[in-house]
Amino acid sequence: MVTMTHPQGDEFALCRATIISLLRDNEDWLMRRILDYAHRQDYTQYTSTMMCAWQASIAGLSEALIKGAQEQTRSSIEFTPNQDFIHDALAHFAVEEAILHRKRGIKPGMFLSLLKYYRQAYTDLVDERCADSPHIKTLRHFVLKRFDLLEIALVTEWNSTPMDKVVDELSTTNRKLTNEKNFYLTAFESLGTPAFLLDHELEVTDANQAAVSLLTGMNARAGEVYYDAAAITGHDQDFVSENVILNRPVTELMPELTDFIGKRCDTEAQKSGDVSMTIRDEDYDFFFDQHPLQDISGQFAGSIMFLKDISDRKAVERRLKAIADKDPLTGAGNRRALESVIKSELSRAHRHDEPLSVAILDIDWFKSVNDNYGHLMGDRVLIDIAKLCKDLIRPYDTFARIGGEEFALLLPKTSVPEAERLAERLRQRVAEHTTQAGENRVQVTISIGVALLAKGAKTLEEMIESADRALYCAKLDGRNRVVTFEQLRSNKPA
Numbered sequence: 001m002v003t004m005t006h007p008q009g010d011e012f013a014l015c016r017a018t019i020i021s022l023l024r025d026n027e028d029w030l031m032r033r034i035l036d037y038a039h040r041q042d043y044t045q046y047t048s049t050m051m052c053a054w055q056a057s058i059a060g061l062s063e064a065l066i067k068g069a070q071e072q073t074r075s076s077i078e079f080t081p082n083q084d085f086i087h088d089a090l091a092h093f094a095v096e097e098a099i100l101h102r103k104r105g106i107k108p109g110m111f112l113s114l115l116k117y118y119r120q121a122y123t124d125l126v127d128e129r130c131a132d133s134p135h136i137k138t139l140r141h142f143v144l145k146r147f148d149l150l151e152i153a154l155v156t157e158w159n160s161t162p163m164d165k166v167v168d169e170l171s172t173t174n175r176k177l178t179n180e181k182n183f184y185l186t187a188f189e190s191l192g193t194p195a196f197l198l199d200h201e202l203e204v205t206d207a208n209q210a211a212v213s214l215l216t217g218m219n220a221r222a223g224e225v226y227y228d229a230a231a232i233t234g235h236d237q238d239f240v241s242e243n244v245i246l247n248r249p250v251t252e253l254m255p256e257l258t259d260f261i262g263k264r265c266d267t268e269a270q271k272s273g274d275v276s277m278t279i280r281d282e283d284y285d286f287f288f289d290q291h292p293l294q295d296i297s298g299q300f301a302g303s304i305m306f307l308k309d310i311s312d313r314k315a316v317e318r319r320l321k322a323i324a325d326k327d328p329l330t331g332a333g334n335r336r337a338l339e340s341v342i343k344s345e346l347s348r349a350h351r352h353d354e355p356l357s358v359a360i361l362d363i364d365w366f367k368s369v370n371d372n373y374g375h376l377m378g379d380r381v382l383i384d385i386a387k388l389c390k391d392l393i394r395p396y397d398t399f400a401r402i403g404g405e406e407f408a409l410l411l412p413k414t415s416v417p418e419a420e421r422l423a424e425r426l427r428q429r430v431a432e433h434t435t436q437a438g439e440n441r442v443q444v445t446i447s448i449g450v451a452l453l454a455k456g457a458k459t460l461e462e463m464i465e466s467a468d469r470a471l472y473c474a475k476l477d478g479r480n481r482v483v484t485f486e487q488l489r490s491n492k493p494a
Protein backbone atom coordinates (compact mmCIF):
# COMPACT_ATOMS: atom_id res chain seq x y z
CA MET A 1 0.00 0.00 0.00
CA VAL A 2 1.42 3.38 -1.07
CA THR A 3 0.99 6.27 1.35
CA MET A 4 0.41 9.72 0.03
CA THR A 5 2.81 11.60 2.22
CA HIS A 6 5.65 9.15 2.53
CA PRO A 7 6.13 7.19 -0.67
CA GLN A 8 8.47 4.22 -0.50
CA GLY A 9 12.04 4.73 -1.69
CA ASP A 10 11.56 3.19 -5.14
CA GLU A 11 8.25 4.89 -5.75
CA PHE A 12 9.65 8.25 -4.68
CA ALA A 13 12.60 7.98 -7.03
CA LEU A 14 10.31 6.90 -9.86
CA CYS A 15 7.87 9.77 -9.28
CA ARG A 16 10.70 12.28 -9.08
CA ALA A 17 12.11 11.04 -12.39
CA THR A 18 8.64 11.13 -13.98
CA ILE A 19 8.03 14.70 -12.86
CA ILE A 20 11.41 15.84 -14.08
CA SER A 21 10.92 14.37 -17.56
CA LEU A 22 7.34 15.69 -17.77
CA LEU A 23 8.52 19.21 -17.01
CA ARG A 24 11.41 18.99 -19.45
CA ASP A 25 9.28 17.77 -22.34
CA ASN A 26 6.16 19.93 -22.02
CA GLU A 27 7.16 23.53 -21.75
CA ASP A 28 5.06 24.60 -24.76
CA TRP A 29 2.08 22.62 -23.57
CA LEU A 30 2.30 24.29 -20.15
CA MET A 31 2.56 27.72 -21.71
CA ARG A 32 -0.53 27.20 -23.83
CA ARG A 33 -2.51 25.86 -20.89
CA ILE A 34 -1.51 28.66 -18.51
CA LEU A 35 -2.17 31.34 -21.11
CA ASP A 36 -5.50 29.77 -21.85
CA TYR A 37 -6.52 30.02 -18.18
CA ALA A 38 -5.10 33.53 -17.89
CA HIS A 39 -6.95 34.67 -21.00
CA ARG A 40 -10.22 33.21 -19.81
CA GLN A 41 -9.99 35.21 -16.62
CA ASP A 42 -8.75 38.37 -18.34
CA TYR A 43 -5.44 38.32 -16.53
CA THR A 44 -3.53 39.08 -19.68
CA GLN A 45 -4.81 42.63 -19.73
CA TYR A 46 -2.97 43.28 -16.47
CA THR A 47 0.04 41.13 -17.01
CA SER A 48 2.55 41.04 -19.81
CA THR A 49 1.20 40.41 -23.26
CA MET A 50 4.57 39.38 -24.58
CA MET A 51 4.93 35.70 -25.29
CA CYS A 52 8.61 35.78 -24.46
CA ALA A 53 7.81 37.05 -20.93
CA TRP A 54 5.43 34.14 -20.33
CA GLN A 55 7.91 31.72 -21.80
CA ALA A 56 10.68 33.00 -19.54
CA SER A 57 8.45 32.79 -16.49
CA ILE A 58 7.31 29.23 -17.23
CA ALA A 59 10.82 28.10 -18.16
CA GLY A 60 12.12 29.58 -14.91
CA LEU A 61 9.41 27.91 -12.86
CA SER A 62 9.90 24.50 -14.49
CA GLU A 63 13.64 24.75 -14.01
CA ALA A 64 13.18 25.60 -10.34
CA LEU A 65 10.73 22.73 -9.92
CA ILE A 66 13.19 20.34 -11.55
CA LYS A 67 16.09 21.56 -9.45
CA GLY A 68 13.98 21.42 -6.30
CA ALA A 69 12.86 17.89 -7.18
CA GLN A 70 16.44 16.79 -7.75
CA GLU A 71 17.46 18.07 -4.35
CA GLN A 72 14.45 16.65 -2.61
CA THR A 73 14.52 13.63 -0.34
CA ARG A 74 11.62 11.37 0.45
CA SER A 75 11.17 12.85 3.86
CA SER A 76 11.31 16.49 2.70
CA ILE A 77 8.06 16.46 0.74
CA GLU A 78 6.20 17.75 3.78
CA PHE A 79 7.25 21.00 5.41
CA THR A 80 8.62 21.39 8.91
CA PRO A 81 8.15 24.36 11.25
CA ASN A 82 11.76 25.41 10.79
CA GLN A 83 11.93 24.88 7.07
CA ASP A 84 14.89 26.57 5.42
CA PHE A 85 13.30 28.06 2.33
CA ILE A 86 16.37 29.92 1.21
CA HIS A 87 18.26 26.80 0.25
CA ASP A 88 15.42 25.32 -1.76
CA ALA A 89 15.70 26.12 -5.48
CA LEU A 90 11.96 26.57 -5.83
CA ALA A 91 11.73 28.86 -2.82
CA HIS A 92 14.60 30.86 -4.20
CA PHE A 93 12.79 31.26 -7.52
CA ALA A 94 9.63 32.31 -5.67
CA VAL A 95 11.47 35.01 -3.77
CA GLU A 96 13.00 36.39 -6.96
CA GLU A 97 9.61 36.39 -8.68
CA ALA A 98 8.08 38.17 -5.68
CA ILE A 99 10.69 40.93 -5.90
CA LEU A 100 10.32 41.24 -9.66
CA HIS A 101 6.54 41.46 -9.64
CA ARG A 102 6.46 43.80 -6.70
CA LYS A 103 8.77 46.15 -8.60
CA ARG A 104 6.33 46.14 -11.47
CA GLY A 105 3.63 47.27 -9.10
CA ILE A 106 1.70 43.99 -9.12
CA LYS A 107 -0.14 43.28 -5.88
CA PRO A 108 0.42 39.95 -4.08
CA GLY A 109 -3.28 39.03 -4.27
CA MET A 110 -3.28 39.37 -8.00
CA PHE A 111 -0.06 37.45 -8.41
CA LEU A 112 -1.25 34.60 -6.18
CA SER A 113 -4.53 34.40 -8.11
CA LEU A 114 -2.59 34.08 -11.31
CA LEU A 115 -0.33 31.48 -9.73
CA LYS A 116 -3.46 29.40 -9.16
CA TYR A 117 -3.53 28.84 -12.93
CA TYR A 118 0.08 27.80 -12.96
CA ARG A 119 -0.69 25.27 -10.27
CA GLN A 120 -3.74 24.09 -12.20
CA ALA A 121 -1.82 23.75 -15.46
CA TYR A 122 1.01 21.73 -13.85
CA THR A 123 -1.44 19.36 -12.16
CA ASP A 124 -3.38 19.11 -15.46
CA LEU A 125 -0.15 17.99 -17.04
CA VAL A 126 0.29 15.20 -14.52
CA ASP A 127 -3.39 14.21 -14.73
CA GLU A 128 -3.44 14.07 -18.50
CA ARG A 129 -0.06 12.48 -19.13
CA CYS A 130 -0.01 10.02 -16.21
CA ALA A 131 -3.71 9.13 -16.00
CA ASP A 132 -2.93 5.40 -16.14
CA SER A 133 0.03 5.46 -13.80
CA PRO A 134 -0.41 3.54 -10.53
CA HIS A 135 1.47 6.43 -8.94
CA ILE A 136 -0.88 9.18 -10.09
CA LYS A 137 -1.80 10.24 -6.57
CA THR A 138 1.79 10.50 -5.48
CA LEU A 139 2.68 12.43 -8.60
CA ARG A 140 -0.13 14.91 -8.01
CA HIS A 141 0.78 15.19 -4.36
CA PHE A 142 4.36 15.89 -5.36
CA VAL A 143 3.34 18.78 -7.63
CA LEU A 144 0.82 20.25 -5.20
CA LYS A 145 3.30 20.24 -2.35
CA ARG A 146 5.87 21.98 -4.54
CA PHE A 147 3.34 24.72 -5.37
CA ASP A 148 2.47 25.05 -1.68
CA LEU A 149 6.13 25.64 -1.03
CA LEU A 150 6.31 28.17 -3.83
CA GLU A 151 3.37 30.14 -2.46
CA ILE A 152 4.59 30.09 1.12
CA ALA A 153 8.02 31.33 0.07
CA LEU A 154 6.51 34.01 -2.11
CA VAL A 155 4.12 35.34 0.50
CA THR A 156 6.81 35.24 3.17
CA GLU A 157 9.13 37.33 1.06
CA TRP A 158 6.39 39.74 0.06
CA ASN A 159 5.17 40.31 3.58
CA SER A 160 8.55 40.51 5.20
CA THR A 161 9.59 43.44 3.07
CA PRO A 162 9.27 46.75 4.90
CA MET A 163 6.96 49.28 3.28
CA ASP A 164 9.69 51.86 2.67
CA LYS A 165 11.67 49.28 0.71
CA VAL A 166 8.61 48.53 -1.41
CA VAL A 167 8.13 52.27 -2.01
CA ASP A 168 11.82 52.63 -2.87
CA GLU A 169 11.63 49.79 -5.35
CA LEU A 170 8.52 51.22 -6.96
CA SER A 171 9.88 54.73 -7.22
CA THR A 172 13.12 53.42 -8.75
CA THR A 173 11.06 51.53 -11.31
CA ASN A 174 8.91 54.58 -11.92
CA ARG A 175 11.99 56.72 -12.48
CA LYS A 176 13.37 54.17 -14.91
CA LEU A 177 10.11 54.07 -16.84
CA THR A 178 9.88 57.87 -16.94
CA ASN A 179 13.45 58.11 -18.22
CA GLU A 180 12.68 55.53 -20.83
CA LYS A 181 9.52 57.38 -21.91
CA ASN A 182 11.44 60.65 -22.06
CA PHE A 183 14.12 59.03 -24.17
CA TYR A 184 11.58 57.88 -26.76
CA LEU A 185 9.85 61.25 -26.60
CA THR A 186 13.17 62.97 -27.24
CA ALA A 187 13.84 60.69 -30.19
CA PHE A 188 10.40 61.44 -31.65
CA GLU A 189 10.73 65.16 -31.07
CA SER A 190 14.25 65.33 -32.45
CA LEU A 191 13.42 63.76 -35.78
CA GLY A 192 14.09 66.31 -38.49
CA THR A 193 11.22 64.86 -40.48
CA PRO A 194 7.70 65.99 -39.53
CA ALA A 195 6.03 63.03 -37.83
CA PHE A 196 2.39 62.60 -36.75
CA LEU A 197 0.79 59.95 -34.60
CA LEU A 198 -2.75 59.27 -35.78
CA ASP A 199 -5.66 57.36 -34.33
CA HIS A 200 -8.15 55.17 -36.25
CA GLU A 201 -10.05 58.23 -37.45
CA LEU A 202 -6.80 59.80 -38.62
CA GLU A 203 -6.95 62.39 -35.85
CA VAL A 204 -3.57 63.68 -34.74
CA THR A 205 -2.78 62.37 -31.27
CA ASP A 206 0.75 63.74 -31.32
CA ALA A 207 2.99 65.72 -33.63
CA ASN A 208 6.72 66.29 -33.26
CA GLN A 209 8.55 69.59 -33.33
CA ALA A 210 9.23 69.45 -37.07
CA ALA A 211 5.54 68.81 -37.75
CA VAL A 212 4.43 71.70 -35.52
CA SER A 213 6.89 74.09 -37.15
CA LEU A 214 5.77 72.99 -40.60
CA LEU A 215 2.08 73.55 -39.93
CA THR A 216 2.26 76.60 -37.67
CA GLY A 217 5.56 78.19 -38.65
CA MET A 218 6.57 78.20 -35.01
CA ASN A 219 9.60 76.62 -33.44
CA ALA A 220 7.88 74.53 -30.82
CA ARG A 221 9.87 73.20 -27.91
CA ALA A 222 10.28 69.49 -27.51
CA GLY A 223 7.32 68.00 -25.69
CA GLU A 224 5.52 71.33 -25.36
CA VAL A 225 2.60 69.97 -27.28
CA TYR A 226 1.91 67.53 -24.44
CA TYR A 227 1.10 70.03 -21.82
CA ASP A 228 -1.90 72.14 -21.17
CA ALA A 229 -1.67 75.78 -22.26
CA ALA A 230 -2.64 77.20 -18.91
CA ALA A 231 -0.18 75.00 -17.08
CA ILE A 232 2.93 76.08 -18.93
CA THR A 233 4.46 79.40 -18.26
CA GLY A 234 4.15 82.31 -20.59
CA HIS A 235 3.60 80.38 -23.80
CA ASP A 236 -0.16 80.41 -23.94
CA GLN A 237 -0.23 82.38 -27.14
CA ASP A 238 2.24 80.14 -28.93
CA PHE A 239 0.79 77.04 -27.50
CA VAL A 240 -2.72 77.73 -28.69
CA SER A 241 -1.54 77.78 -32.26
CA GLU A 242 0.33 74.50 -31.76
CA ASN A 243 -2.69 73.01 -30.21
CA VAL A 244 -4.73 73.53 -33.36
CA ILE A 245 -2.94 70.43 -34.62
CA LEU A 246 -3.99 67.97 -31.96
CA ASN A 247 -7.24 66.01 -32.14
CA ARG A 248 -7.95 67.18 -35.67
CA PRO A 249 -8.07 64.87 -38.65
CA VAL A 250 -4.80 65.08 -40.52
CA THR A 251 -6.77 65.34 -43.76
CA GLU A 252 -8.35 68.53 -42.45
CA LEU A 253 -4.92 69.99 -41.68
CA MET A 254 -3.57 68.85 -45.04
CA PRO A 255 -6.50 68.22 -47.41
CA GLU A 256 -4.12 67.17 -50.21
CA LEU A 257 -3.55 63.93 -48.29
CA THR A 258 -7.18 62.84 -48.53
CA ASP A 259 -6.83 61.09 -51.87
CA PHE A 260 -3.89 59.13 -50.58
CA ILE A 261 -4.89 58.01 -47.13
CA GLY A 262 -8.69 58.07 -47.18
CA LYS A 263 -10.91 58.75 -44.19
CA ARG A 264 -9.84 56.04 -41.79
CA CYS A 265 -6.71 54.08 -41.13
CA ASP A 266 -7.10 50.34 -41.43
CA THR A 267 -4.88 47.78 -39.82
CA GLU A 268 -3.33 46.37 -42.94
CA ALA A 269 -2.05 48.94 -45.30
CA GLN A 270 1.15 50.87 -45.22
CA LYS A 271 0.68 53.83 -47.53
CA SER A 272 3.24 56.00 -49.18
CA GLY A 273 3.66 58.29 -52.16
CA ASP A 274 4.59 61.74 -53.39
CA VAL A 275 2.19 64.57 -52.69
CA SER A 276 2.32 68.27 -53.51
CA MET A 277 0.87 70.62 -50.89
CA THR A 278 0.44 74.25 -50.12
CA ILE A 279 1.06 75.01 -46.46
CA ARG A 280 0.86 78.57 -45.17
CA ASP A 281 1.02 79.86 -48.77
CA GLU A 282 4.17 77.90 -49.55
CA ASP A 283 4.34 75.07 -52.04
CA TYR A 284 5.91 71.82 -50.94
CA ASP A 285 6.51 68.39 -52.32
CA PHE A 286 6.53 65.61 -49.76
CA PHE A 287 7.11 61.91 -49.72
CA PHE A 288 4.57 60.71 -47.16
CA ASP A 289 4.91 57.39 -45.45
CA GLN A 290 2.16 56.10 -43.19
CA HIS A 291 2.71 52.93 -41.16
CA PRO A 292 0.14 51.13 -39.03
CA LEU A 293 1.24 50.81 -35.40
CA GLN A 294 0.81 47.59 -33.47
CA ASP A 295 1.16 47.26 -29.74
CA ILE A 296 3.16 44.39 -28.26
CA SER A 297 0.18 42.07 -28.36
CA GLY A 298 -0.30 42.71 -32.07
CA GLN A 299 -3.31 44.98 -31.60
CA PHE A 300 -3.75 47.86 -34.05
CA ALA A 301 -2.92 51.13 -32.31
CA GLY A 302 -3.26 53.87 -34.93
CA SER A 303 -0.53 54.91 -37.30
CA ILE A 304 2.57 57.02 -37.62
CA MET A 305 2.98 59.28 -40.61
CA PHE A 306 6.18 60.94 -41.80
CA LEU A 307 6.33 63.80 -44.30
CA LYS A 308 9.72 63.99 -45.92
CA ASP A 309 10.27 67.29 -47.69
CA ILE A 310 11.43 66.48 -51.21
CA SER A 311 10.68 69.92 -52.68
CA ASP A 312 14.29 70.50 -53.77
CA ARG A 313 14.57 67.14 -55.50
CA LYS A 314 11.19 67.63 -57.20
CA ALA A 315 12.19 71.11 -58.38
CA VAL A 316 15.35 69.66 -59.95
CA GLU A 317 13.28 66.87 -61.53
CA ARG A 318 10.84 69.39 -62.94
CA ARG A 319 13.66 71.50 -64.32
CA LEU A 320 15.26 68.47 -65.93
CA LYS A 321 11.94 67.36 -67.38
CA ALA A 322 11.30 70.84 -68.72
CA ILE A 323 14.73 70.83 -70.33
CA ALA A 324 14.18 67.33 -71.72
CA ASP A 325 10.79 68.35 -73.11
CA LYS A 326 11.88 71.63 -74.65
CA ASP A 327 13.44 72.65 -77.92
CA PRO A 328 16.44 74.68 -76.76
CA LEU A 329 16.36 77.14 -79.70
CA THR A 330 12.73 78.25 -79.64
CA GLY A 331 11.58 77.22 -76.16
CA ALA A 332 8.70 75.33 -77.76
CA GLY A 333 7.95 71.77 -76.66
CA ASN A 334 9.71 69.01 -78.59
CA ARG A 335 8.32 65.81 -80.20
CA ARG A 336 8.66 63.93 -76.90
CA ALA A 337 6.57 66.53 -75.05
CA LEU A 338 3.95 66.53 -77.79
CA GLU A 339 3.70 62.73 -77.73
CA SER A 340 3.16 62.61 -73.99
CA VAL A 341 0.51 65.36 -74.04
CA ILE A 342 -1.26 64.02 -77.10
CA LYS A 343 -2.12 60.70 -75.43
CA SER A 344 -3.75 62.25 -72.38
CA GLU A 345 -5.53 64.89 -74.47
CA LEU A 346 -6.91 62.22 -76.80
CA SER A 347 -8.41 60.21 -73.96
CA ARG A 348 -9.77 63.39 -72.35
CA ALA A 349 -11.41 64.47 -75.62
CA HIS A 350 -12.88 61.00 -75.97
CA ARG A 351 -14.20 60.99 -72.38
CA HIS A 352 -15.82 64.41 -72.71
CA ASP A 353 -16.79 63.93 -76.34
CA GLU A 354 -14.94 67.09 -77.32
CA PRO A 355 -13.16 67.87 -80.59
CA LEU A 356 -9.35 67.84 -80.60
CA SER A 357 -7.66 69.54 -83.55
CA VAL A 358 -4.11 69.73 -84.71
CA ALA A 359 -2.41 72.28 -86.95
CA ILE A 360 0.97 71.60 -88.58
CA LEU A 361 2.81 74.62 -89.84
CA ASP A 362 5.91 74.82 -91.96
CA ILE A 363 7.96 77.87 -93.00
CA ASP A 364 7.89 78.49 -96.72
CA TRP A 365 11.17 78.53 -98.64
CA PHE A 366 13.09 78.46 -95.41
CA LYS A 367 16.14 77.02 -97.07
CA SER A 368 16.52 80.24 -99.04
CA VAL A 369 16.54 82.27 -95.79
CA ASN A 370 19.48 80.24 -94.58
CA ASP A 371 21.15 80.38 -97.96
CA ASN A 372 20.70 84.13 -98.46
CA TYR A 373 21.07 85.48 -94.93
CA GLY A 374 22.93 82.76 -93.06
CA HIS A 375 21.99 80.27 -90.39
CA LEU A 376 21.81 82.88 -87.65
CA MET A 377 19.06 84.72 -89.46
CA GLY A 378 17.32 81.35 -89.98
CA ASP A 379 17.48 80.75 -86.23
CA ARG A 380 16.06 84.22 -85.51
CA VAL A 381 13.15 83.52 -87.84
CA LEU A 382 12.44 80.25 -86.04
CA ILE A 383 12.53 82.05 -82.68
CA ASP A 384 10.21 84.82 -83.90
CA ILE A 385 7.66 82.41 -85.35
CA ALA A 386 7.68 80.38 -82.15
CA LYS A 387 6.96 83.57 -80.20
CA LEU A 388 4.11 84.58 -82.49
CA CYS A 389 2.59 81.12 -82.01
CA LYS A 390 2.98 81.20 -78.22
CA ASP A 391 1.36 84.64 -78.05
CA LEU A 392 -1.66 83.42 -79.94
CA ILE A 393 -2.50 80.11 -78.28
CA ARG A 394 -4.48 79.47 -75.10
CA PRO A 395 -2.87 78.14 -71.91
CA TYR A 396 -4.22 74.64 -72.48
CA ASP A 397 -3.00 74.42 -76.10
CA THR A 398 0.29 72.70 -76.79
CA PHE A 399 2.91 74.08 -79.11
CA ALA A 400 5.85 71.95 -80.25
CA ARG A 401 8.65 72.00 -82.77
CA ILE A 402 8.45 68.66 -84.54
CA GLY A 403 10.99 69.20 -87.33
CA GLY A 404 13.62 71.69 -88.54
CA GLU A 405 11.13 74.37 -89.63
CA GLU A 406 7.96 72.51 -88.80
CA PHE A 407 5.77 73.14 -85.74
CA ALA A 408 2.60 71.52 -84.39
CA LEU A 409 -0.26 73.09 -82.46
CA LEU A 410 -2.47 70.75 -80.45
CA LEU A 411 -5.80 72.44 -79.78
CA PRO A 412 -8.15 70.78 -77.26
CA LYS A 413 -11.90 71.60 -77.31
CA THR A 414 -11.43 73.05 -80.80
CA SER A 415 -13.37 72.12 -83.92
CA VAL A 416 -11.70 72.21 -87.32
CA PRO A 417 -13.36 75.53 -88.35
CA GLU A 418 -12.18 77.09 -85.07
CA ALA A 419 -8.68 75.70 -85.61
CA GLU A 420 -8.73 76.98 -89.15
CA ARG A 421 -9.57 80.50 -87.92
CA LEU A 422 -6.74 80.42 -85.42
CA ALA A 423 -4.33 79.11 -88.09
CA GLU A 424 -5.39 81.89 -90.43
CA ARG A 425 -4.72 84.53 -87.77
CA LEU A 426 -1.30 83.05 -87.18
CA ARG A 427 -0.54 82.91 -90.92
CA GLN A 428 -1.38 86.63 -91.21
CA ARG A 429 0.70 87.64 -88.20
CA VAL A 430 3.72 85.76 -89.55
CA ALA A 431 3.29 87.30 -92.98
CA GLU A 432 3.17 90.79 -91.46
CA HIS A 433 6.16 90.21 -89.21
CA THR A 434 9.70 91.21 -90.03
CA THR A 435 12.69 89.50 -88.49
CA GLN A 436 15.82 91.49 -87.99
CA ALA A 437 19.34 90.20 -87.50
CA GLY A 438 22.04 92.88 -87.62
CA GLU A 439 21.59 94.87 -90.80
CA ASN A 440 19.35 92.28 -92.39
CA ARG A 441 15.58 92.14 -92.34
CA VAL A 442 13.52 89.31 -93.63
CA GLN A 443 9.87 88.44 -93.98
CA VAL A 444 8.67 84.85 -94.32
CA THR A 445 5.33 83.12 -94.75
CA ILE A 446 4.04 79.86 -93.41
CA SER A 447 1.76 77.12 -94.71
CA ILE A 448 -0.59 75.32 -92.34
CA GLY A 449 -2.48 72.05 -92.51
CA VAL A 450 -5.39 71.56 -90.08
CA ALA A 451 -7.28 68.38 -89.15
CA LEU A 452 -8.97 66.55 -86.31
CA LEU A 453 -6.59 64.26 -84.50
CA ALA A 454 -7.02 60.66 -85.67
CA LYS A 455 -8.48 58.64 -82.79
CA GLY A 456 -7.44 55.07 -83.53
CA ALA A 457 -3.89 56.02 -84.49
CA LYS A 458 -0.97 54.64 -82.52
CA THR A 459 2.07 56.73 -83.47
CA LEU A 460 2.44 60.49 -83.61
CA GLU A 461 2.90 60.25 -87.39
CA GLU A 462 -0.40 58.41 -87.77
CA MET A 463 -2.17 60.90 -85.53
CA ILE A 464 -1.06 63.94 -87.48
CA GLU A 465 -1.13 62.31 -90.90
CA SER A 466 -4.31 64.12 -92.00
CA ALA A 467 -2.95 67.52 -90.98
CA ASP A 468 0.31 66.69 -92.74
CA ARG A 469 -1.54 65.88 -95.93
CA ALA A 470 -3.43 69.16 -95.70
CA LEU A 471 -0.10 70.96 -95.20
CA TYR A 472 1.32 69.24 -98.26
CA CYS A 473 -1.64 70.55 -100.27
CA ALA A 474 -1.12 74.05 -98.90
CA LYS A 475 2.45 73.92 -100.15
CA LEU A 476 1.36 72.58 -103.53
CA ASP A 477 -1.34 75.24 -103.80
CA GLY A 478 1.27 77.97 -103.63
CA ARG A 479 2.18 78.22 -99.90
CA ASN A 480 1.25 81.01 -97.46
CA ARG A 481 -2.13 79.45 -96.87
CA VAL A 482 -4.23 77.27 -94.51
CA VAL A 483 -5.77 74.04 -95.75
CA THR A 484 -7.99 71.72 -93.74
CA PHE A 485 -8.17 67.99 -94.22
CA GLU A 486 -11.95 68.34 -94.58
CA GLN A 487 -11.42 70.59 -97.60
CA LEU A 488 -9.26 67.88 -99.18
CA ARG A 489 -11.96 65.27 -98.59
CA SER A 490 -14.69 67.37 -100.09
CA ASN A 491 -12.32 68.25 -102.91
CA LYS A 492 -12.96 71.85 -102.24
CA PRO A 493 -10.13 73.99 -103.52
CA ALA A 494 -8.28 75.83 -100.76
Ligand SMILES: Nc1nc2c(ncn2[C@@H]2O[C@H](COP(=O)(O)OP(=O)(O)OP(=O)(O)O)[C@@H](O)[C@H]2O)c(=O)[nH]1
Nearest residue numbers: 362363364365366367368370375376378379404405
Ligand atom coordinates in the same frame (compact mmCIF):
# COMPACT_ATOMS: atom_id res chain seq x y z
N1 LIG B 1 18.70 78.14 -89.33
C1 LIG B 1 18.21 76.93 -89.15
N2 LIG B 1 17.82 76.22 -90.22
C2 LIG B 1 17.29 75.00 -90.03
C3 LIG B 1 17.13 74.45 -88.75
N3 LIG B 1 16.57 73.21 -88.89
C4 LIG B 1 16.40 73.01 -90.23
N4 LIG B 1 16.81 74.09 -90.93
C5 LIG B 1 16.82 74.29 -92.33
O1 LIG B 1 15.48 74.34 -92.84
C6 LIG B 1 15.57 74.14 -94.24
C7 LIG B 1 14.38 73.35 -94.68
O2 LIG B 1 14.42 73.34 -96.09
P1 LIG B 1 13.43 72.51 -96.97
O3 LIG B 1 13.01 71.26 -96.22
O4 LIG B 1 14.08 72.33 -98.29
O5 LIG B 1 12.17 73.37 -97.12
P2 LIG B 1 11.95 74.86 -97.49
O6 LIG B 1 13.12 75.53 -98.01
O7 LIG B 1 11.35 75.54 -96.26
O8 LIG B 1 10.86 74.76 -98.55
P3 LIG B 1 9.33 74.38 -98.43
O9 LIG B 1 9.10 73.78 -97.08
O10 LIG B 1 9.05 73.47 -99.51
O11 LIG B 1 8.57 75.68 -98.54
C8 LIG B 1 16.92 73.46 -94.49
O12 LIG B 1 17.76 74.34 -95.16
C9 LIG B 1 17.48 73.20 -93.12
O13 LIG B 1 18.87 73.27 -93.04
C10 LIG B 1 17.57 75.21 -87.63
O14 LIG B 1 17.48 74.83 -86.48
N5 LIG B 1 18.10 76.46 -87.90
